Structures are given as C-alpha cells and as structure tokens.
Amino acid sequence: MITTQVFDLSRYLSERQSLVEAALDRAIAVVYPETIYESMRYSLMAGGKRLRPILCLATCEMVGGTLEMAMPTACALEMIHTMSLIHDDLPAMDNDDYRRGKLTNHKVYGDDIAILAGDGLLTYAFEYVAAQTQNVPAERTLQVIVQLAQAVGAAGLVGGQVVDLESEGKSDVTIETLSYIHRHKTGALLEACVLSGAILAGASDADRQPLSRYAQDIGLAFQIVDDVLDITATSAELGKSAGKDLQAQKATYPSFWGIEESKRQANQLVADAKAQLAAYGDRAQPLLAIADYITARTH
Numbered sequence: 001m002i003t004t005q006v007f008d009l010s011r012y013l014s015e016r017q018s019l020v021e022a023a024l025d026r027a028i029a030v031v032y033p034e035t036i037y038e039s040m041r042y043s044l045m046a047g048g049k050r051l052r053p054i055l056c057l058a059t060c061e062m063v064g065g066t067l068e069m070a071m072p073t074a075c076a077l078e079m080i081h082t083m084s085l086i087h088d089d090l091p092a093m094d095n096d097d098y099r100r101g102k103l104t105n106h107k108v109y110g111d112d113i114a115i116l117a118g119d120g121l122l123t124y125a126f127e128y129v130a131a132q133t134q135n136v137p138a139e140r141t142l143q144v145i146v147q148l149a150q151a152v153g154a155a156g157l158v159g160g161q162v163v164d165l166e167s168e169g170k171s172d173v174t175i176e177t178l179s180y181i182h183r184h185k186t187g188a189l190l191e192a193c194v195l196s197g198a199i200l201a202g203a204s205d206a207d208r209q210p211l212s213r214y215a216q217d218i219g220l221a222f223q224i225v226d227d228v229l230d231i232t233a234t235s236a237e238l239g240k241s242a243g244k245d246l247q248a249q250k251a252t253y254p255s256f257w258g259i260e261e262s263k264r265q266a267n268q269l270v271a272d273a274k275a276q277l278a279a280y281g282d283r284a285q286p287l288l289a290i291a292d293y294i295t296a297r298t299h
C-alpha cells in the first residue's frame, strides 16, 4: 500500500520562521551609535511572514544543500526586503503610517534615521553574505552577491519602484507597465531568493531555468493576490492600511481584470509554478506548498 504523507505547511513555516527570527536577532547587535542599530532592528524584528528567507532555505535544501549554507543569504534577503519597505513607507514614496502592524520606521525615528536605517540594512546585507557564508565554494558566494545586487538595483527593485512612482496618478497605465512594475518591485527579489538558494547548493545553469520560472510565476501570483487583498481584506488583517490602491486610483490587476478573473489568473500562475518542480519529486513539497499558500493567504 502506498501512503502519502500530508505536508504540514503551517508547522513548516512556523519552524522556519523561528529559525530565521533567531538568526536575524543574532545578526545585528545594538552598539554605539545606538539609534541606528535600534532603528534597523525595529523594522527587521517587526514580524512579517519571512517568506523570502524561507524560500531561499527551502530551495537550497531541495537542490541538496543545507540550512547552514543558506542562512546568511536568507538573513540578507530579509534585510534587503525590510529596507525596501522602510524606504517605500517614507513620505517621499508611499507615505504609510503602519507596516507589519506597527508604526512605520520614519514615524518612530524620523525620516532622516529611517533613510539611514534602510542604507544600513542594505549594505550590511551584502557584508553579511560575504563574511558569514560558510562551507560553500567562494565562487558560489560571489555569484549570489551578483544575483542579489542585480535584483535590488536599477534593473530590479529600484527600477520597478521608479516606474511605479512615474505611473502614479496616471489613468492610462497599461497592463504591460503594471506587469513591469511587479516583475521588478516584487518578482526580482523573490527570484533572487530561489536562485540564491539554488546557487549555494550548487545547481547547474540548466537546473536554474525552471526555478526562475517558478519564482517569477509565484511572484506575479503574489502581487495579484496582494492587489485583491487590498480590496477584500481589512487593515487589521493586513497589518497595514487596506484600500489604498482604490483610494489612490492606482492601476492594479483587479482594475484591469476584476476580482474573479484576477483570482483565476493567480491560480493558473501557481499551477504553472508548481509544474516547474516536477523533477524534484517529494523534495519539492515545501516549495509546492508555499506556492499554494500564496493564493490561499488572507494577509
């Protein structure tokens, strides 16, 4: 008789979240000048799903590597993600008061320190990968650093944010522009999470292709779901202001497709993403379950 074990995603995520929280907590100590370290830690330790580090760790393990090999990169990915949220929330950008259920960094520390906290986290992320990665050939670590830099810079997050800012208040934003914004603002870093985990574990170029596709598909699905939740969820569920897109008359997937078609597209992307992992059999269980979780999440 064949018995299939049901994969317990919520247990997996909470175990991984605890590991990541502990590693992040160890990564940054508060020393002089205390204000900047406190501000960096305020946002870094404010919760969040820790999806990016978990994706990196899960991919590394799936490809045959260990948690230890990927943990410094996983922490760096969360530092980069957090710094992008701090800067995104600034008055000069999205001007948000709440993030992860807490006051935003600039509301607590002021705009000046919030900008510097972002800068501190971004630079430390790269230092952390370079200095802390162990038991990995240096060539792979170097490739990870290149991967991260490409995902964050003008060809990635920064470029996506620029096009987003330039599209604000425009009524003629096309779906191609919307897709550019999300592939760069959100997709690029998610792709870097999966690819860096794969690189650390020694994946070949050929192995990396389907993993890139997986990450791009879940990245887009993630963003579509985010747009839908902005309409259907409450601020309390989201831990940030809900309904902001409608209020700002922003182009979103539901504004092009409506809510039902947006959900259908997200489900299709998740199915496509999962199909990319066929070669990994049972070892892909965490990444398969994470893909499903993206469309099932309520916050």
Ligand code: GRG
Residues within 6 Å of the ligand: 047, 048, 049, 050, 051, 081, 083, 084, 085, 087, 088, 093, 100, 122, 152, 157, 158, 161, 185, 186, 226, 299
């Ligand atoms: C990266 C150098 C540099 C500057 C920042 C502000 C900016 C440039 C980019 C914006 C990036 C941004 C805010 C993208 C949105 C990403 C997104 C979907 C965030 C929400 O992610 P979740 O739901 O949040 O994983 P938690 O809190 O769970 O981690």
